[in-house]
Amino acid sequence: MKYFLILLLAVAFFIISITLGSSNDQVITFNYLIAKGDFSLSSLLASLFGVGFVLGWLVCAIFYLRTIVSLKNARRKIRRLESQLGAEGKETSDSTSLVTTQNKD
Template sequence: MIKYILGFIILLAVILVAITVGANNDQVISFNYIIAKSEIQLSTLVAILFGLGLILGWFITGFFYLKLKLKNMSLARQVKRQTLQINELTTSRDKAAQ
């Protein structure tokens, strides 16, 4: 529950920052990119670039999180398999000792 509240507070803070930036920058600038050139408001450009950076950051973070999660699952399977092997060896040793 706290995770959702914290996420909502962060989302609210991002929206508040975007509104504050957008309200103060109404200047029109010329933005050149690889394909073409556009006349766009500075606040719109900042919001777009901020949003793209946020999305890119979430994708990169998600990729590394997924990678770690898969590695954790693999290691958990390996530990389980080794535990079973140890149990088999100790029971066979105990039977041989009797």
Template sequence: MKSFIITVLVALFFFLALIFGARNEQVVTISYFIAQGEFRLPIVLAVVFLAGFLISWIFAMYHIAKLKLALRTLNKKISSLRAKQTIPLQCRK
């Protein structure tokens, strides 16, 4: 449910950026290291927003995968320690 809400919020921000860009039909000049180009503002906003979203998503997926791997490793250690243990765990009162 949480991921659905986040996806809807991202889609809403993207939609708002497109509306803002559609109302501003100005041509902006973007200077690269070597060249220079002129683009419409809605295109620039959409590309920059999507690039930032994708870069953030890649970093988030990397950290989530790293945490899941650490959790899996620790769960295996716990299960191996429980298997070695001769006295069963008692319920806490």
């Protein structure tokens, strides 16, 4: 729910920026590394905001997936160690019962 509200806030901010930018028809020259382009201010703001938003979500998704993978690896390791501990505990109880029966004889 928290992430949905953040997404809703970002979309509202995007819509407000498009609305305010649409009234500004000023054309500016945008010099990016490869070339130059003449864009209206509103379209440039909207496209750069969209690119930044998508890049931010991609970075967050990469970190989230890394966390999920490390969590799965940790759970697998815990299961393996618990099974080893259970097998050692069973061997210990078998040898303990064998020793107690030999001592009774």
